[in-house]
Amino acid sequence: MQSEQANIIPLVEGNKIINTTCAYCGVGCGVQVVVDDENRRLVTIQGDEQHPANYGRLCSKGSSLGETLSLEGRLLTPRINGKPTSWPTAVDKVAQEFKRMIAKYGRESVAFYVSGQILTEDYYVANKLMKGYIGTANIDTNSRLCMSSAVAGYKRAFGADTVPASYDDFDHADLIVLVGSNTAWCHPILFQRIKAAKTLRPQLKVVVIDPRETATNEIADLHLPLKAGTDVLLFNALLVKLAEHQVLDPQYIAQYTVDFDKAFASANKDVGDINTLAARIGISDEQLNTFFDWFCQTPKTMTCFSMGVNQSSSGTDKVNAIINCHLATGRVGKEGASPFSLTGQPNAMGGREVGGLANMLAAHMDIENPIHRQRVQSFWQSPVIADKSGLKAIDLFDAMYEGKIKAVWIMATNPVVSLPNADKVRAALEKCEFVVVSDCIADTDTTRLADVLLPSLGWGEKDGTVTNSERRISRQRGFLPAPALAKPDWWALSQVAQAMGFSGFNYQSPAEIFSEHAALSAVENEIAYPSGLRDFNIGGLANLSQADYDALQPIQWPVLNKASQGTARLFAQGQFYTPNRLARFVPLQYRQPVNLSTLDYPFTLNTGRIRDQWHTMTRTGLTPRLLQHIGEPFAELHPIDAKKLLISANDLVLVQSPWGKVVVRAQINAGQRQGSVFVPMHWTSVLSSEARIGAVVNPVVDPISGQPENKHTPVAVSRFEAAWHGYLLTKQPITLPPCDYAVAVRIQNGWRYELAHQQKPHDWLDWASVWLNQPQGERLEYQDIGLGLQRYAWLKDDELQALAFFGAESNLPPRAWLMSLLNQPIDKLSRRALLSGKPADPNADVGRIICACYGVGEKNIQRAITQQNLKNVAEIGKCLKAGTNCGSCQPELQKILSCCLSPA
Numbered sequence: 001m002q003s004e005q006a007n008i009i010p011l012v013e014g015n016k017i018i019n020t021t022c023a024y025c026g027v028g029c030g031v032q033v034v035v036d037d038e039n040r041r042l043v044t045i046q047g048d049e050q051h052p053a054n055y056g057r058l059c060s061k062g063s064s065l066g067e068t069l070s071l072e073g074r075l076l077t078p079r080i081n082g083k084p085t086s087w088p089t090a091v092d093k094v095a096q097e098f099k100r101m102i103a104k105y106g107r108e109s110v111a112f113y114v115s116g117q118i119l120t121e122d123y124y125v126a127n128k129l130m131k132g133y134i135g136t137a138n139i140d141t142n143s144r145l146c147m148s149s150a151v152a153g154y155k156r157a158f159g160a161d162t163v164p165a166s167y168d169d170f171d172h173a174d175l176i177v178l179v180g181s182n183t184a185w186c187h188p189i190l191f192q193r194i195k196a197a198k199t200l201r202p203q204l205k206v207v208v209i210d211p212r213e214t215a216t217n218e219i220a221d222l223h224l225p226l227k228a229g230t231d232v233l234l235f236n237a238l239l240v241k242l243a244e245h246q247v248l249d250p251q252y253i254a255q256y257t258v259d260f261d262k263a264f265a266s267a268n269k270d271v272g273d274i275n276t277l278a279a280r281i282g283i284s285d286e287q288l289n290t291f292f293d294w295f296c297q298t299p300k301t302m303t304c305f306s307m308g309v310n311q312s313s314s315g316t317d318k319v320n321a322i323i324n325c326h327l328a329t330g331r332v333g334k335e336g337a338s339p340f341s342l343t344g345q346p347n348a349m350g351g352r353e354v355g356g357l358a359n360m361l362a363a364h365m366d367i368e369n370p371i372h373r374q375r376v377q378s379f380w381q382s383p384v385i386a387d388k389s390g391l392k393a394i395d396l397f398d399a400m401y402e403g404k405i406k407a408v409w410i411m412a413t414n415p416v417v418s419l420p421n422a423d424k425v426r427a428a429l430e431k432c433e434f435v436v437v438s439d440c441i442a443d444t445d446t447t448r449l450a451d452v453l454l455p456s457l458g459w460g461e462k463d464g465t466v467t468n469s470e471r472r473i474s475r476q477r478g479f480l481p482a483p484a485l486a487k488p489d490w491w492a493l494s495q496v497a498q499a500m501g502f503s504g505f506n507y508q509s510p511a512e513i514f515s516e517h518a519a520l521s522a523v524e525n526e527i528a529y530p531s532g533l534r535d536f537n538i539g540g541l542a543n544l545s546q547a548d549y550d551a552l553q554p555i556q557w558p559v560l561n562k563a564s565q566g567t568a569r570l571f572a573q574g575q576f577y578t579p580n581r582l583a584r585f586v587p588l589q590y591r592q593p594v595n596l597s598t599l600d601y602p603f604t605l606n607t608g609r610i611r612d613q614w615h616t617m618t619r620t621g622l623t624p625r626l627l628q629h630i631g632e633p634f635a636e637l638h639p640i641d642a643k644k645l646l647i648s649a650n651d652l653v654l655v656q657s658p659w660g661k662v663v664v665r666a667q668i669n670a671g672q673r674q675g676s677v678f679v680p681m682h683w684t685s686v687l688s689s690e691a692r693i694g695a696v697v698n699p700v701v702d703p704i705s706g707q708p709e710n711k712h713t714p715v716a717v718s719r720f721e722a723a724w725h726g727y728l729l730t731k732q733p734i735t736l737p738p739c740d741y742a743v744a745v746r747i748q749n750g751w752r753y754e755l756a757h758q759q760k761p762h763d764w765l766d767w768a769s770v771w772l773n774q775p776q777g778e779r780l781e782y783q784d785i786g787l788g789l790q791r792y793a794w795l796k797d798d799e800l801q802a803l804a805f806f807g808a809e810s811n812l813p814p815r816a817w818l819m820s821l822l823n824q825p826i827d828k829l830s831r832r833a834l835l836s837g838k839p840a841d842p843n844a845d846v847g848r849i850i851c852a853c854y855g856v857g858e859k860n861i862q863r864a865i866t867q868q869n870l871k872n873v874a875e876i877g878k879c880l881k882a883g884t885n886c887g888s889c890q891p892e893l894q895k896i897l898s899c900c901l902s903p904a
């Protein structure tokens with residue numbers, strides 16, 4: 001394994017540096033890699049100072065990319081029904097089964113479900129095969145869960161899925177409004193950029209609009225903790241206020257837009273009695289008026305929105321409510337002034353470019369438009385072209401459950417974890433006659449249900465392009481050889497296409513595919529206007545040679561010709577992509593979320609990401625460093641709710657909806673809105689017994705975008721009563737014990753298993769020994785029958801091999817010190833203290849890790865603040881280094897500092 005601080009080691013002069021792009025979020029940071037030892041897959045990583053997305057910075061996830069390159073857990077050979085096979089056999093099986101289903105049930109009986117994790121070239125081939133050759137649009141992507149409301153909103157307003165601005169605009173804005181975005185944790189490098197801009201220009205104000213108080217609040221001048229789902233009402237009211245304060249831009253409205261009057265009338269009606277508005281939104285009059293005043297007074301305003309807006313049954317309306325306010329003030333595509341969607345995934349936008357969503361054609365063309373269909377078909381010279389939208393994600397798996405989809409190919413995604421009503425998704429895949437899964441990882445909740453598994457290349461092996469939130473196309477470059485039989489997804493798709501008898505798939509390289517994709521974007525896209533006929537035009541990148549493709553520098557589309565340096569902003573002078581080139585205001589009325597809380601389900605569930613994990617943890621879960629901060633699934637509750645429910649921090653809680661349930665650890669946080677509960681999205685059945693929150697989420701979708709309402713599910717919350725709690729430490733991974741609560745956490749020298757169950761084992765020692773695979777060596781033990789304590793430790797040659805602690809309550813000894821002893825020589829003092837769980841020297845317990853980069857724990861930080869009289873985050877950094885690398889932990893350092901300096 002690479003060093004704990006891989007990112008901090010400067011790249012060695014003279015070694016070959018490979019420029020590539022981070023595998024995680026939509027910020028799309030540039031990464032530089034030096035391969036230190038190809039055989040052992042050891043690399044050194046640092047941020048690319050030249051890349052305009054990050055200028056050298058990386059967050060905790062990006063910094064740890066080098067620690068995720070081992071082959072542990074990889075899928076390395078094709079498998080049919082669990083048995084290894086060759087590629088020709090697997091390809092033939094997939095092709096024949098798809099052909100059989102199409103012949104027997106029709107082309108609408110097959111589907112692809114792909115991912116914002118795959119590269120644009122993979123996406124292009126998947127879309128071409130499904131829409132142009134198989135002839136159905138039943139290809140959808142997990143970007144449906146991420147960006148489809150933003151896409152639909154942009155298309156309604158601008159006539160195309162066009163993000164009008166750049167990250168550079170954050171450096172020029174005087175007001176940045178972050179709506180439904182925990183930017184500090186989900187787009188950390190953008191958060192750092194905004195924070196830096198604020199330091200440079202203290203007049204820059206930041207407003208955070210989110211029901212929760214999150215780490216992003218660190219830079220908020222104003223927080224609007226609005227009632228979940230009321231965004232349309234808030235922005236409708238803002239539109240009315242803009243008119244009242246006479247800050248509309250009549251010239252922009254008249255020259256470049258239509259339907260302002262309709263949108264304004266609708267907003268006015270929606271807002272109704274202005275005196276009750278704040279209460280309906282759930283905030284104070286003062287908060288509301290301050291927001292209105294700041295927005296009215298600040299021409300250079302950026303409104304950035306993310307999943308809190310998109311993942312809603314009115315997600316598209318929320319997007320348009322924001323865009324309406326920007327159109328009304330002419331704040332679109334101007335320096336420091338635009339609406340701006342923050343993309344979740346590394347290539348959600350690349351997928352949109354090639355038509356990876358079921359309701360889009362390639363190169364931002366429309367399935368419903370016969371001219372577009374004809375254009376794409378004749379460019380592809382394909383036998384057929386899909387002539388209507390396919391099934392969007394939720395509908396696709398519903399159709400599978402109903403037996404209408406007979407064969408599916410899932411690529412680089414884990415829908416059994418990530419989709420709403422995930423137990424039904426699992427049942428749908430169990431029913432589906434033929435399931436193909438392409439993945440890097442052998443064992444996921446979804447691969448467990450596959451008939452055929454196809455091994456994909458992972459980050460660092462594959463080659464292609466991705467597009468980030470600001471329309472910037474960057475190269476992901478391979479720097480490690482393909483392991484065993486793993487192959488690029490575009491190759492697997494092309495092989496299957498050819499085995500199905502289709503021509504047009506004889507690709508030899510991603511460069512060739514990219515060139516075709518770029519050429520298609522320019523077909524009949526003449527430059528009749530300064531911005532072309534269709535927004536997505538990268539004709540300037542068509543016909544790149546392999547060398548040019550290899551050397552491709554990050555560039556923002558449109559790229560109309562070879563000399564173009566890309567396009568930073570669009571629409572300052574109108575030229576939208578509607579038929580009359582005018583932007584459309586959309587008349588809107590606020591709608592409540594579909595499923596409101598009830599007597600039986602009185603809480604509102606909100607789901608989302610945490611700082612150091614990515615999606616279903618198949619990559620970030622490989623590095624102990626990223627599990628130090630938060631290692632267990634949790635439910636965050638407001639203290640008043642917790643008190644009413646008799647729940648304390650670290651208790652276990654049952655969160656239950658009509659669709660499913662989870663058992664997770666309680667966290668109490670006054671920043672949580674009363675009546676709501678937050679549970680992270682990351683945990684799977686591979687890592688936990690019952691923490692797949694997707695199983696709890698309601699399967700409601702936005703009627704236009706089809707994006708699910710992941711942010712609003714009615715749930716019941718109660719204390720989970722277990723007969724015992726415990727944890728195991730072990731050097732080797734073990735089978736997850738069959739407990740009501742069981743979570744596997746990778747730690748520095750092994751694994752930790754957090755457990756709780758309603759039935760006690762007959763014999764504690766026996767039980768622990770069985771699940772720990774009969775640990776060897778000297779056994780230390782301690783029992784207190786009255787307190788229900790059972791503690792065992794196994795040592796060999798004075799090194800801790802394994803440990804098992806059990807108790808009647810959840811308040812077991814802290815883990816940090818004990819974990820640090822695993823697989824280490826133990827001195828006499830530590831040996832004596834071992835079963836107490838408390839080190840003889842209290843300084844030896846660093847507490848929960850806050851700074852993942854330098855492994856700095858909470859207790860260390862608290863001690864330093866009080867003993868060294870530290871007054872700010874910078875001083876903590878100077879003293880302990882915490883927060884001085886990626887900066888992701890700075891909001892939490894600030895929180896700890898505030899608690900120490902003014903304890904409640």
Ligand code: SF4
Pocket residue numbers: 022023024025026027028029054057058059060061062063187188189190
């Ligand atoms: S912000 Fe972090 S996760 Fe996102 S692209 Fe940059 S380094 Fe990767």
